[in-house]
Amino acid sequence: MDQKFDEATQKELATFLEREQAMAKMQSSIQQLTGICWNKCVTGTPGKYFSSSEQSCLANCVDRFLDSSLFMVKQIEEKRNQGGFS
Template sequence: MSTPRFDEATQKELQQFLDREQANMRMQSTIHTFTEMCWDKCITGSSFGRFSSKEEQCLSSCVERFLDTSLFIVKRIRNLPRE
């Protein structure tokens, strides 16, 4: 079976699709890691439908720190000089 050949425009479109999918995969992995980290840090007991107020506050703070840090990093990367 031969490998299909695509014109340059199709190759570019496929590469852009793959790049977007890889970025989505990295984001999902980051979210998973972040969720696990905050859960392990904040959830101290077994929750039956509700978190304690201390757990809620911890989760909220953890999420806010993660978002603030992510925004900071994105801004720094955007401001780096291009090589």
């Protein structure tokens, strides 16, 4: 039996899918960030605690990632508001 969804249901499903895709992208970014920062900052076998240089490196790495992510989001929003994206 072929059932079609009404417009409101289709819009709700599209919104749900967009959110799920955004969450998947965020998870992927976090995994990528973890790998990059770990490889860059953790130089030896980790013990119970990170060294002060590792802590500093990890904090800076994450801060730069967040800065660049926020910058990209702002750029996308500006393009979208200017009609650059459909």
